[in-house]
Amino acid sequence: MSDETRTHDLTTWIGEARWFGGKGREWSLAGVRRVGELPDAPPGLRVSIDLAEVAYRSEQGEESELYQLPLAFYSEPQERLAHALVGEWDDSSFGHTFVYDALHDRESMALWLRAFAAPPSSTDRGQLAFHSLPGHDLDLEAHSTLFSGEQSNSSVAFGEDALMKVFRKVTPGVNPDVAIHQVLTEAGSTHVASLYGWLDLVDEETNTTIQLAMLQQFLRTASDGWDLALASVRNLFAEADLHADEVGGDFAGEAARLGVALAEVHADLAAHFPVEERDADAVGALASAMEGRLEAALEVVPGLAEHEAGLRATYARLRDLDRVEVQQVHGDLHLGQTLRTARGWKIVDFEGEPAKPLAERLKPDSVWRDVAGMIRSFDYAPRVVALTAGDYDAGEADQRTYRAAEWSARNREAFLAAYTAKRGDDVDAAATLLLDAYLADKAVYEAVYEARNRPGWLSIPLAALGETS
Numbered sequence: 001m002s003d004e005t006r007t008h009d010l011t012t013w014i015g016e017a018r019w020f021g022g023k024g025r026e027w028s029l030a031g032v033r034r035v036g037e038l039p040d041a042p043p044g045l046r047v048s049i050d051l052a053e054v055a056y057r058s059e060q061g062e063e064s065e066l067y068q069l070p071l072a073f074y075s076e077p078q079e080r081l082a083h084a085l086v087g088e089w090d091d092s093s094f095g096h097t098f099v100y101d102a103l104h105d106r107e108s109m110a111l112w113l114r115a116f117a118a119p120p121s122s123t124d125r126g127q128l129a130f131h132s133l134p135g136h137d138l139d140l141e142a143h144s145t146l147f148s149g150e151q152s153n154s155s156v157a158f159g160e161d162a163l164m165k166v167f168r169k170v171t172p173g174v175n176p177d178v179a180i181h182q183v184l185t186e187a188g189s190t191h192v193a194s195l196y197g198w199l200d201l202v203d204e205e206t207n208t209t210i211q212l213a214m215l216q217q218f219l220r221t222a223s224d225g226w227d228l229a230l231a232s233v234r235n236l237f238a239e240a241d242l243h244a245d246e247v248g249g250d251f252a253g254e255a256a257r258l259g260v261a262l263a264e265v266h267a268d269l270a271a272h273f274p275v276e277e278r279d280a281d282a283v284g285a286l287a288s289a290m291e292g293r294l295e296a297a298l299e300v301v302p303g304l305a306e307h308e309a310g311l312r313a314t315y316a317r318l319r320d321l322d323r324v325e326v327q328q329v330h331g332d333l334h335l336g337q338t339l340r341t342a343r344g345w346k347i348v349d350f351e352g353e354p355a356k357p358l359a360e361r362l363k364p365d366s367v368w369r370d371v372a373g374m375i376r377s378f379d380y381a382p383r384v385v386a387l388t389a390g391d392y393d394a395g396e397a398d399q400r401t402y403r404a405a406e407w408s409a410r411n412r413e414a415f416l417a418a419y420t421a422k423r424g425d426d427v428d429a430a431a432t433l434l435l436d437a438y439l440a441d442k443a444v445y446e447a448v449y450e451a452r453n454r455p456g457w458l459s460i461p462l463a464a465l466g467e468t469s
């Protein structure tokens, strides 16, 4: 079986993967490069990390992205891994093999975990560099389980001990998720999972490093903030005669605690990363960047056109500001990035918006970007429940729309009040301009995200824009 088989199988597999960010665009597999092999594999198994180069062609020219492919090459077919089969081909180093997604394979994942616990010597590891922080002994007996959620990356739990996040779309440079977790772990923040280690791909020739994976504390008692919010909305919808504050499962107390957690994380980030006061030119550049994102989004989502004038007016109002304070922020905050544990709220995934280049994601930004992200989530939750609730009559639909707005407003207010109280400030006129602009910018981003990933949900950000712009 030739290279053609490999290219065909990998193209099919990548194109269907949830983590593949190129859906909806014209792309091809430009090449696959092996960057490392895990040592100590048992006979009949070889475990590699390959990088796939995906090329896009458009009127603007050519562009490419790198995706990480952890692969398991078995000399015999593995029935237990049938669901994770990538293909069957002749590998130039491993011979004729049955190739599987290694993240589904406990044998392969055990090799990864062992490499974190005892980083292989430089000759064995090639370009791979496993790092671990002191203070935690990994449970090497723990079995791996791949998380099945809707994510941009792939996460593998090792029992209830550790969680490894494998970054899928990779670029040279520092990944903010690793850098921020390291700083917040070392600062003793109670709102993040502790960082245990990370994996780098070091290219000594070009003096570049690509961060491939991150190992952190597994939050055993965690419930996903998004799931909790949906449950709260369902409670409200089930009680036609009651208001949000009278129904069991009211979320406002949790929304307020989330506001406090975010204020504390922002304070820790401000203490350990630079905080800068930017002038009117920088505010103008921020408004221009938002306008630029809108223009790009209009190409992908024609339905945004009816909101264009309102959006441009919101961004133009930003230009009235003569200063903006920026610092390290989360960058892609939403309820799905929050976990309620027995010890309070934790915030995860400091990687920023997956669609942005790494260098841009590390840039300081206004804290109002994160606040806006959470508020957009409070808007999303009831709309998702209404959208997926099934058939109901027109009267019921109106009732739900009204109650959805009530749920959003109640939680938005509780969250904002607690956030500003913890910081010791309030949402003054300048903050309102910033917040409105970030809310609009996020809804535009979401419209593109939904058009590419979940077209059935595109109406959610568009409806929100219809109410505000």
Ligand SMILES: Nc1ncnc2c1ncn2[C@@H]1O[C@H](COP(=O)(O)OP(=O)(O)O)[C@@H](O)[C@H]1O
Binding pocket: 147, 149, 151, 152, 153, 154, 155, 163, 165, 193, 216, 217, 218, 219, 220, 222, 224, 336, 337, 339, 348, 349, 350, 351
């Ligand atoms: N430390 C942790 N312990 C337990 N579950 C976690 C932890 N960190 C993240 N998760 C869960 O894993 C999911 C994916 O993590 P996330 O960092 O958001 O990945 P992605 O970058 O793919 O979106 C989250 O929605 C959360 O439910």
Ligand SMILES: O=P(O)(O)O[C@H]1O[C@H](CO)[C@@H](O[C@H]2O[C@H](CO)[C@@H](O)[C@H](O)[C@H]2O)[C@H](O)[C@H]1O
Binding pocket: 150, 151, 152, 153, 226, 332, 334, 335, 336, 349, 353, 354, 373, 376, 377, 378, 380, 381, 446, 449
């Ligand atoms: O993959 P990430 O978690 O980094 O974030 C991307 O996917 C999110 C959806 O999984 C998306 O969030 C949007 O949908 C959420 C509901 O599923 C909602 O709570 C958010 O408010 C909304 O933005 C996120 O924007 C995207 O970057």
